[in-house]
Amino acid sequence: MSGHDDYLWTKAGRDREIERLERLLAPYAHRPHGLPPAWRADRGSPGPRPARRxxxxxxxxxxxxxxxxxxxxxxxxxxxxxxxxxxxxxxxxxxxxxxxxxxxxxxxxxxxxxxxxxxxxxxxxxxxxxxxxxxxxxxxxxxxxxxxxxxxxxxxxxxxxxxxxxxxxxxxxxxxxxxxxxxxxxxxxxxxxxxxxxxxxxxxxxxxxxxxxxxxxGATVPLRRGAGAGTPRDLGASAAFVAALQAIDARGGRVPPAGEQVRRLIAASRPQDAISLLMLLQRHPELAQGPLYDRLVQLLPDAPPVAREAIVRRTPAALDPWWDALPYxxxxxxxxxxxxxxxxxxxxxx
Structure with a gap:
């Protein structure tokens, strides 16, 4: 056999080992119209054409x-x-x-x-x-x-x-x-x-x-015939807070900013009770002259500043920064x- 008439050059005769290699490499043979299937599966196909996209x-x-x-x-x-x-x-x-x-x-x-x-x-x-x-x-x-x-x-x-x-x-x-x-x-x-x-x-x-x-x-409000709705409170408020809040609501008139009822309310307040303090301040702007204002500043530290004088003067939207800061x-x-x-x-x- 000459150097150029064996199976590798002329495919004459049979060479089982080379035939096996051909079968394995067949998917990677040259194809004039695109990549072989195995290449597309293993390497990924080209991105979609603009029209398809x-x-x-x-x-x-x-x-x-x-x-x-x-x-x-x-x-x-x-x-x-x-x-x-x-x-x-x-x-x-x-x-x-x-x-x-x-x-x-x-x-x-x-x-x-x-x-x-x-x-x-x-x-x-x-x-x-x-x-x-x-x-x-x-x-x-x-x-x-x-x-x-x-x-x-x-x-x-x-x-x-x-x-x-x-x-x-x-x-x-x-x-x-x-x-x-x-x-x-x-x-x-x-x-x-x-x-x-x-x-x-x-x-x-x-x-x-x-x-x-x-x-x-998460809040509740009492309803009273002839007196309307009371001040809303968080459902988890303590008994001491509820008692002080009810006492303030029962007054019906002006609430002393530094009175004993307000002080008891503040002492029993938690961050979740800010809704009650804010509603009281809206109903009784005079409370801004006492410690209730300071307590709200503590409970809502991330809120923009709220001017004490603006609350007392009943300036429209004065309390909006605090309302917006409530976690609701x-x-x-x-x-x-x-x-x-x-x-x-x-x-x-x-």
């Missing part, structure tokens, strides 16, 4: 636009409600009866639902949420249309869970009105209008005629409370 971008943009449109339509449907359309009663237990209503299972404007000693009821608030009526309670539906839904709790216990823009839903009481700002809350009241409101998420605006009170998540979501950002749009877990015990 443009098509991908357009497809992604179209998908996002469709999603945005779907969300918008879903939200519009959720907030829309025919004027006077009855609400659905989802479940009842124990003694539950309807008064002035067309049929059981629906609550129309002007109709009332009444629960007995062991009665419970769960209703859908149009399409924006649900409410639970506890035992020995009486509820009337007074208004319902797109953007405005109002019930009156004549007595008993009500829990509402709503996801909607501020003021869409409200609960009227004998001496006040609780306006939802996108939240979940519980309100209790006797027939005279004495009770309390507790916020579980978001904010509630309580309008008691003599003034408005903002109540944030802003009241107008109702959409951040999106979990309230989901079905509640568990049951309402009433």
């Amino acid at each position: 443009a098509r991908t971008t357009l497809a992604l943009a179209a998908t996002l636009a469709v999603c945005a449109l779907a969300v918008t339509l879903l939200l519009q449907h959720r907030l829309a409600w025919p004027d006077g359309e009855a609400w659905q009663v989802l479940t009842t237990t124990g003694e539950v009866r309807w008064q002035d209503g067309p049929t059981p299972g629906r609550l129309a404007p002007g109709g009332e639902i009444v629960t007995g000693e062991q009665g419970r009821a769960r209703l859908r608030v149009a399409r924006i949420g649900e409410l639970w009526l506890g035992a020995d309670s009486r509820l009337r539906l007074e208004e319902t249309r797109s953007g405005r839904h109002r019930v009156r709790l004549l007595q008993g216990r009500l829990r509402a869970r709503v996801w909607a823009p501020p003021l869409h839903f409200g609960v009227r009481l004998p001496g006040a009105e609780a306006l939802d700002l996108g939240c979940e809350f519980v309100v209790e009241s006797d027939a005279a209008g004495n009770g309390a409101l507790t916020v579980l998420s978001g904010w509630v605006l309580v309008d008691a005629g003599a003034g408005e009170v903002l109540v944030p998540r 979501p802003r009241a107008k950002r109702w959409w951040l409370q999106w979990p309230d749009a989901l079905p509640a877990t568990g049951t309402e015990s009433g």
Whole structure:
């Protein structure tokens, strides 16, 4: 055999070892139209051509636009409600009866639902949420249309869970009105209008005629017929703090800035009690002349400076830096409370 007529040069004859190598190297043979499959798999293919990249971008943009449109339509449907359309009663237990209503299972404007000693009821608030009526309670539906839904709790216990823009839903009481700002809350009241409101998420605006009170998540406010809403307080406030706060609320008039009640309140205060001190300062600007102002400076150290004189003079928005420094979501950002749009877990015990 010459030096140039063996299998390596002419493929004449058979050389099993070289044939095996050829099979292994075949994917890497020269190809005039692109890389071999193994090379593309191991080394990665070239980046997409400009036309393909443009098509991908357009497809992604179209998908996002469709999603945005779907969300918008879903939200519009959720907030829309025919004027006077009855609400659905989802479940009842124990003694539950309807008064002035067309049929059981629906609550129309002007109709009332009444629960007995062991009665419970769960209703859908149009399409924006649900409410639970506890035992020995009486509820009337007074208004319902797109953007405005109002019930009156004549007595008993009500829990509402709503996801909607501020003021869409409200609960009227004998001496006040609780306006939802996108939240979940519980309100209790006797027939005279004495009770309390507790916020579980978001904010509630309580309008008691003599003034408005903002109540944030994790706080409660007393309701008193003839005296309106008291000062909201954190649910974890100490007994000493609550007693001092109630004593100040009971005065009804001017509060001495350096009085004993104020000093006891400050001594029992924690960072979580800043909401109460700030509300007192808003109601009684004269308190800025005493130690309550200094305590708020300590509790809200990261807030921009608030001038003592501006508070005393009742300068508009003087307290805004302190309000903004409170550790709560802003009241107008109702959409951040999106979990309230989901079905509640568990049951309402009433």
